[in-house]
Amino acid sequence: MPYGPSPLLRSLNPLAVAAGDDLPDAVTVEGVALSRGDLLGAATSVAERVARAERVAVLAAPTVSTVLAVVGCLIAGVTVVPVPPDSGAAELEHILADSGAQAWLGPAPDGAALPVVPVRKHARSWHTYPEPDAAAPAFVLYTSGTTGPPKGVVLSRGAIAAGLDALADAWSWTAKDTLVHGLPLFHVHGLILGLLGPLRVGSRLVHTGKPTPRAYAQAEGTLYFGVPTVWSRVVEDPESARALSKARLLVSGSAPLPVPVFEKLRELTGQAPVERYGMSETMITLSTRADGERRPGWVGTPVRGVRTRLRDESGEPVPHDGESIGGLQVTGPMVFDGYLNRPEATAASWTEDGWFRTGDVAAIDAAGFHRIVGRESVDLIKSxxxxxxxxxxxxxxxxxxxxxxxxxxxxxxxxxxxxxxxxxxxxxxxxxxxxxxxxxxxxxxxxxxxxxxxxxxxxxxxxxxxxxxxxxxxx
CATH class of the missing domain: 3.30.300.30 (ANL, C-terminal domain)
Structure with a gap:
């Protein structure tokens, strides 16, 4: 690349943008289009205000403020703690105390005890920051807490870059794409894939606010992200669904896509959706490919750099015959660094030979296709x-x-x-x-x-x- 080392947010390379590699509608959110220059200037202004912090909380609503707060922290090398905007009081208190966040960046909840650092959408700074070390933590993402208080998942910049590059390879994702989605900006799907992905690949992003069928249809994208609920609503609106036939790829994740929805999407749009699998701790490790088979109920093969295996309760290998099920274990460059303040939980998550225990049960066929059948803790039934x-x-x-x-x-x-x-x-x-x-x-x-x-x-x-x-x- 002619402009020096590749940063995590490659399309916002200051030298490249200054040399004219701009895009007038790089990110559109809340109906407001921001160019790369807008993003870089405003986010760098944010970076100047938080550069001395170690970790800050962002109330991650789908807004321009959230985008600038996250990008500003990544420019400055400050760790972001995304907080769901509808968090209850107990959850909010736990996340702030556990993460050690030093301030709110942008809007804060009523009665916030931490200092509040404003995000000014029209401020501009052209100060340049060195690219932080790839091992530096970019985010602490909190799990949904189905088995206790939410745990803080520490994701490094290098892990995020590796994960996004693997998806760009699997989905043939390029700067020519326009990604459309209306997903929340406080977890892997909407935030890392849905915001940082376009800023690394260089594609446009249109965030629709809410993921309604009509909003998706009107956005005229080439690449769409949705959860099964979104796609279920899309197929119930045939006119909007047919408008997506011009897209290059429809991607479903975060939960299993019901087979009838898969088939109806294929019928209405002329293309089968891409399904993928991941979790906060690993980002996306499995996916069907843009140029490969798409099989309803299956989430494809390992993305670049990932290896998988199945183990039974005794730690013995489970055959890859498409029927036998076992605990899914993975290894790859996009796996997290550990749970914040939870050394015992972190240690328990890895095998002695360095594989991450996902806690999910899966089957793998002879061709390497994976089918996820649930969580070991509640979905493995011995009958x-x-x-x-x-x-x-x-x-x-x-x-x-x-x-x-x-x-x-x-x-x-x-x-x-x-x-x-x-x-x-x-x-x-x-x-x-x-x-x-x-x-x-x-x-x-x-x-x-x-x-x-x-x-x-x-x-x-x-x-x-x-x-x-x-x-x-x-x-």
Missing amino acids: GGYRVGAGEVETALLGHPGVAEVAVVGLPDDDLGQRIVAFVVARGEVSEGFGAELIDHVARQLSVHKRPREVRVVPALPRNAMGKVQKKLLG
Whole structure:
């Protein structure tokens, strides 16, 4: 590259922008378009105000202020603690105390005890900062806390760069793309992939505020990010869905995409969506490729630099036959540095030979394709001598037209050890034989031993603040 070493935010290289490598609508958020020069000048002004800090909190709403705060910290080498804007008082208190954030950067919650450093959208600075060391922490991202208080995941600049470059390779993502999404800016999907990705690759970004089908259709992007809920709403709006047929790639992540939604997207847009897998601790490690097979219910192969393996409860290898399931372990350059202030949890996350234990259960076929079947802690069901992944039973049930939502758990059973039970939110009225119909449906789709022994129809599933189902409350 003619302008010297490549920074994390490569498209904002000051020398390149000064030499005319600008883009008038590099980032559009809140309907406001910012050029690379706008971003660089305003974010560098932010950097000057926080350069002496070690760690600051950002109330990460999808706003220009959030974009400038995050970019300014990355320019200055200050660690960002993104805070969900709808955090409750207890969660907020925990994140601030655990992270040791020294100030709020940009808007702060009412009654904030920490100092507040303003973000001025029209301020400009052309001071230049040396690129921080690749090992320096860029973010402390807090997990959703499904098994206790949220843990702070420490991600380095080098890990983020490696993860984004691997995705650019898998998705043929280039500066010619326009990425469109309306995802939150406080986790990996919307923040790192959805904001830092375009700023590294050099593509345009249009953040739609909310991820509505109409907003996606009107944005005229080439690359779209969405979670399954977004894509479910898109296929329920055929006109908006058909408008996405001009896009190059539709990417789904953060949760399994129901097979009927996958098929409907393919029918309406003319292309199958790309599915991928990752977590806060690893970013994205598995994905179907832009130039490869896209198989509903499967999340593809390891991205560049990643290796995976499956292990059983005894630590023994599980065959890659597409059916046998085991604990998924990964290694690669985008894996996190550890949990902040949690040395024991950090140590427990790695095997003795250096592989990260994801806590997820998966199957891998002979071609290296991966299928995620759930979390080891709540989704690995041992029933009648068989090991069953709750996720694949849920996927089969979601293929039934009468099922809107479902959670499958293993409940204690004197005979089977665990009994497979499906908690179902029905779509419309339920007939007397609805449960038996669903059991038969699964038995036809999967092996008979994977069928639910019981179906319970419920009005709603218990969820936490992040929208994740709390299976431990079902029983």
